Amino acid sequence: MSSKRVLVTGGLGFIGSHTVVALQNEGFEVVIIDNLSNSSIDVLGGITQITGKTPEFENIDLRDKSAVKSFFEKYPDIEDVIHFAASKAVGESVSNPLLYYENNISTLVYLLQELNKKESSRFIFSSSCTVYGQADNLPITEDAPVKEAESPYGNTKQIGEEIIKDTCKTKNSFKAISLRYFNPVGAHPTAEIGELPIGTPQNLIPFITQTAIGKRNKLSVFGDDYPTADGTAVRDYIHVMDLAEAHVHALERLINGKEKNNYEVFNLGTGKGNSVLEVINSFEKVSGEKLAYQIVGRREGDITAAYADTIKANTELNWKANRSLDDALKSAWKWQLVVKNREEEDH
Structure with a gap:
């Protein structure tokens, strides 16, 4: 039986921290690597509060090849x-592509080089539905063609x-799964951990909650002239806890030797698309807050619609996504209120 100890890179980030909770709840021992460039050490305390266990933590920048080697020796x-550790803002990747290629590609290579030295190893990769671009058919299956990327991040x-x-082709005892996420949202129901964007949020939900709390003046809805039911763009919003649990299922599939090939790909979504206006309406319903928003022009690189075929x-x-959009927005709002209280206490 394989060791139950798992390395989670970027484990203090949004999806990483929720996955650490899901792993610890299933009895895995977790070691986190995070360089805190887009996360906070406070998240460690949140994980401990929820699970009653503190994961081991190493503050390492994975771009440092010798530090990666030393970690695996330890x-x-x-x-x-x-593997979650990566830069993830589409706009920033367009303005600073080399940062993205260094941070997202060289770090992956260094990890794989170390795993390749082992007799056998298993790897779960945090991928994205951005690889499909604007798909020809909806819902999007794993067989949909991978289109030329719209941004260095997607690339x-x-x-x-690839x-x-x-790497899987060269070694049968190295097994990997790429999980292509649709749009992760929400927070842990305890509101001990959640999405904490540094600076201006790049994603819809934290922008909604920050607007509702008064941190942002108003929410911009990018485009109302898309060929959708209400003219706004459609996405598949998946609760982060559902997403986290999928990583545990994927890892157990590899540990138990249930994979069909030593490299597999899975879409992770709800299988249902919601428009931006539907998300706003759902938020207003669960929070009781009226949201200030304005319709503005489309944003470059945005596609009309994307939702997953989850079969x-x-x-x-x-595995399947069990939590609703209302659940996700309710948890995101609860988390935003906790964050606001903390910020007020700090001042």
Whole structure:
């Protein structure tokens, strides 16, 4: 039996921290690597509050190849890695592509080089539905063509998947799964951890909650002339706890030898699309807050609609998204209120 110790890179980030909670709840011992560039050490306390266990933590920048090597020398028993650590803002990737290629590609290579030295190892990669671009057909299946990326960020996900796939071809005992997320939202129901964007949020939900709390003047809705029911763009919003649990299912699939190939890909979403206006309406309903928003022009690089075909993940991973959009928005709002209280206490 494989060691139950798992490395989670970027484990203090939004999806990483919720996945650490899900892993610890299933009895895994977790070691987190995070360089705190887009996260806070306080998240460690939140994880401990929820699970009653503090994961081991190493403050390492994965761009430092020798530090990655030293880490695996310190933890020789680690054969399982869930890799979240990456820069993820589409706009920033357009203005600073080299940062993204260094941070998202070289770090992946350094991790794989160390895992390649082991007799056997397992790797879960945090990928994205951005690899599909504007898909020809909806819902999007895993067989949909990977389109030329709209941004350096999207390109790093495509290249990352190719690097992992090529590595799998050279070694049967190296097994990997790429999980293509749709739009992760929400927070842990305890509101001990949640999404904490540094600076101006790049994603819809934190922008909504920050507007409702008074931190932002108003929310911009980018475009109301899309060919959708209400003219606003449609996305598949998945609760972060559902997403986190999928990583545990994926890892157990590899540990138990249930994979069909040593490289597999799964879409993670709800299978349902919601428009921006539907999300706003849902938020207003669960929070009781009226949201100040304005319709503005479309944003460059945005697609009309994307939602997942989840049949493969439902059947092969024995997993499905169980929480609703209302659940996700309610938890995000609860988390925003906690963050506001903390900020007020700090002042």
